[in-house]
Amino acid sequence: MNSISLENTELIKAVFFILLAFLSMFLVLILFFYFSRKKIVKQEIEKKNLEIDYQRALLNSILITQENERQRIAQDLHDDISSKLNVVSLNSYLLKTPNLSEAEQTEITNNIIDLTQKALENSRRIAHDLLPPVLEKFGLSAGIEELVEEYNSTKATKVNYKNSILFNDADIDRNLHIFRILQELLNNSVKHGKASLISIEFTTLEHQNMCTYIDNGVGFDYLDEDNRKGLGMRNIESRISFLGGKYTITSKPNEGVKIVFNFV
Ligand SMILES: Nc1ncnc2c1ncn2[C@@H]1O[C@H](COP(=O)(O)OP(=O)(O)OP(=O)(O)O)[C@@H](O)[C@H]1O
Ligand SMILES: [Mg+2]
Structure with a gap:
């Protein structure tokens, strides 16, 4: 027990x-x-x-x-x-x-x-x-062609433009954003990068519109605070965000600049 x-x-x-x-x-x-x-x-x-x-x-x-x-x-x-x-x-x-x-x-x-x-x-x-009249009259692609032509006529830079997207020419606001982005990128490539060759290409990848912008200039360190003081790049960022897109910047000193952004 x-x-x-x-x-x-x-x-x-x-x-x-x-x-x-x-x-x-x-x-x-x-x-x-x-x-x-x-x-x-x-x-x-x-x-x-x-x-x-x-x-x-x-x-x-x-x-x-x-x-x-x-x-x-x-x-x-x-x-x-x-x-x-x-x-x-x-x-x-x-x-x-x-x-x-x-x-x-x-x-x-x-x-x-x-x-x-x-x-x-x-x-x-x-x-x-x-508002560049060409955008309203002939659409974004014609506007970009005219912009590219202005740069090419200086002979200091050669800009190549390829496009396989059909832009919606009724959407002037969005088109103006894209136009201003390219205007600032070209301006920076010539002013800061001293680029002699620039390429702009619009393509569609998995139903996304993409723009690939490349210059062969002196390049820059995008993360360096000194390069973030201007308004140009920040405006580009806000315009891409208005377009509902995202962007990547690849650049190192002496290696040119590559910027890819998508938009809806
Ligand atoms: N394509 C490029 N090649 C070389 N450096 C560049 C390029 N784009 C931008 N940068 C560098 O990044 C900095 C910031 O560019 P951002 O456009 O924001 O300003 P900014 O051109 O100096 O002035 P702002 O555009 O306000 O007149 C430039 O000062 C330059 O040093
Ligand atoms: Mg600038």
């Missing part, structure tokens, strides 16, 4: 220790999951904060660009249009002066015609800068 109760006590003890071991293991597991979950949540919050900072920086650069653009347009209007129209207005009043000789009348009229012509040319140029 005694030995049976001893065995029972041993059994209860064993069950108790096993339960205790399971319980401790369970507790350790819960604590492990709790802390690793906390770490993951913390990492996610940090990632979200970084994304918010990045979006804020992009928005800021858009606002700065808009402000610069407004200033430039205001300056152009003031210097190239208003000042000319002022002189036209003065000349028109002069025409009212009594007893003007025929020669004086001709001189004043010629002045008015000349200045009006210049003001007209300038207003056309300002409008052209805001």
